[in-house]
Amino acid sequence: MTALERFLNYIKYDTESEDDSITFPSTEKQLELLKALKVELEDMGAFNVRMDDYGYVYATIPSNMGGTDAYSLGFVAHVDTSPAISGKNVKARIEKYQGGKIVLNDELEIFMDEAMFPYLSDLKGQDLIVTDGTTLLGADDKAGVAEIMTMAEILLTHPEIKHREIQIAFTPDEEVGAGVDHFNVKGFGAKFAYTVDGGAIGEIEYENFNAATGKLHIKGSSIHPGDAKGKMINAMLLGMEFESLLPEAEKPQYTEGYEGFFHLDHCKGSVESADFMYIIRDHDSAKFEKKKALFKSAANFLNEKYGSGTVECYVTDSYYNM
Numbered sequence: 001m002t003a004l005e006r007f008l009n010y011i012k013y014d015t016e017s018e019d020d021s022i023t024f025p026s027t028e029k030q031l032e033l034l035k036a037l038k039v040e041l042e043d044m045g046a047f048n049v050r051m052d053d054y055g056y057v058y059a060t061i062p063s064n065m066g067g068t069d070a071y072s073l074g075f076v077a078h079v080d081t082s083p084a085i086s087g088k089n090v091k092a093r094i095e096k097y098q099g100g101k102i103v104l105n106d107e108l109e110i111f112m113d114e115a116m117f118p119y120l121s122d123l124k125g126q127d128l129i130v131t132d133g134t135t136l137l138g139a140d141d142k143a144g145v146a147e148i149m150t151m152a153e154i155l156l157t158h159p160e161i162k163h164r165e166i167q168i169a170f171t172p173d174e175e176v177g178a179g180v181d182h183f184n185v186k187g188f189g190a191k192f193a194y195t196v197d198g199g200a201i202g203e204i205e206y207e208n209f210n211a212a213t214g215k216l217h218i219k220g221s222s223i224h225p226g227d228a229k230g231k232m233i234n235a236m237l238l239g240m241e242f243e244s245l246l247p248e249a250e251k252p253q254y255t256e257g258y259e260g261f262f263h264l265d266h267c268k269g270s271v272e273s274a275d276f277m278y279i280i281r282d283h284d285s286a287k288f289e290k291k292k293a294l295f296k297s298a299a300n301f302l303n304e305k306y307g308s309g310t311v312e313c314y315v316t317d318s319y320y321n322m
Contacts (some may be wrong), residue, residue: 001153006146007129010079011138014088017080017176019213019277024182025055025080025172033079037170040149043285045156046168054172060189061155061166074167074190075151077144077197078174083138084265099124104133104229144196145170167193176320208290209260211318214295215279216242221308222271225245233306236275239267242276242311245298250291259284261290280315 013033017027038057041049046059063070081087097100097120101113110133114120115307131137148168155161167190171179174197199205220235242266248254252261260282267276280295281289292315299313 001150003143003150004129006149007139007143008092010142011087011090011092013079014086015080015138015142015172015249016083016087017173018083019176021176024178026176027080030080030172031055034170034172037079037145037149041152041168044153044175045218045245046152049269052182052184056172057170058184058188059152059168061152061163061168063160063165065162065164071191072165072167072189074169074188074193075148076169076171076193076195077178078141078171079145080127080172080175080179081138081140081142082175085136086134087136087138088133090138092129092137093132095128095130097126097128099125099233102130104130108133110134111273121226123174127206133317141174141197144198147196169193177211177316180319189294203297208284209281209283210285212288212292213316214262214279214280214292215314215316216274216299216311218242218269218274218276218278219309220272220274222272232271233310234271236271238302238306238311239269239274239276242298242302245301246294260284260287262291285320 010033013029013036015030015033016027017030021027034051034055034057038049038051041057041059047062048058048060050059051057060072076255099114099121101111102120104110104112112120112130124267129137129139148170150164152168155163155166167188169182169183173181194204216239218235218238219233220238221231221233223232225232227251246262250261252263255261260280263279263281265277265279267274269275278286278295280291282291295315296313299311302311303309
């Protein structure tokens with residue numbers, strides 16, 4: 001089976017993770033693909049294939065060179081897709097890109113072009129896999145899963161390709177910042193590993209930003225507008241006030257490279273209650289800590305202004321620049 005065939009099969013699985021879940025994995029449906037990968041690895045003859053209580057799938061491709069003097073090399077990918085947009089009932093097609101506009105959905109007027117995505121100019125003449133514009137494709141990171149699985153099959157069926165021991169792992173919940181929470185590093189057995197997840201062909205990323213999730217739960221007071229003076233506390237407006245307390249220049253639409261940011265990812269609410277969710281990122285560890293402190297101090301300011309407990313603030317680290 002080719003990597004393309006595998007990928008088109010894997011995106012049939014709805015593996016969307018969930019931000020506010022208290023379970024691990026955050027969604028049960030991720031386990032369906034993870035179980036299927038375990039069976040596929042067993043069928044192709046991989047060694048030490050196992051799935052732990054958290055849903056992580058591990059496997060080994062033994063060395064065919066003899067000796068034990070070299071470290072095992074690892075390859076990792078995640079099966080979940082972002083909760084930002086649905087990954088259910090993906091309708092994929094292959095588009096031979098000749099430049100210009102790609103119409104994903106004519107009825108809904110959803111399209112891609114080089115003005116929106118400049119990197120498309122480098123892809124002319126190539127086959128692109130696209131959706132109908134109503135769902136995620138799931139290439140992040142089922143493309144990585146398909147590539148690792150195809151590599152495994154090739155190495156297991158072609159002993160003439162010499163290699164040392166290789167470890168494989170597939171994880172849940174990367175998109176919600178919990179992908180490594182229960183990863184068994186010692187049991188994985190690799191001294192060095194690559195995460196196969198995005199990037200340009202031939203590109204290797206050797207560092208990572210620090211990331212945290214900031215969540216606000218804002219309690220308002222809903223009073224009839226005709227009698228609201230001095231009484232109403234509009235939770236949605238408090239959220240907007242909180243946003244105004246963060247540095248305008250430190251938002252992703254104004255940053256690049258190593259510059260950190262506060263990103264309001266989504267919000268919902270009413271006068272009575274509102275919830276705001278932020279992504280906080282910075283490559284520099286000291287600046288990252290200052291960003292988290294500023295986020296909390298903005299919440300404290302509103303609590304001093306409107307009353308203790310008006311804004312509940314939670315900051316949770318997701319991952320670090322290693």
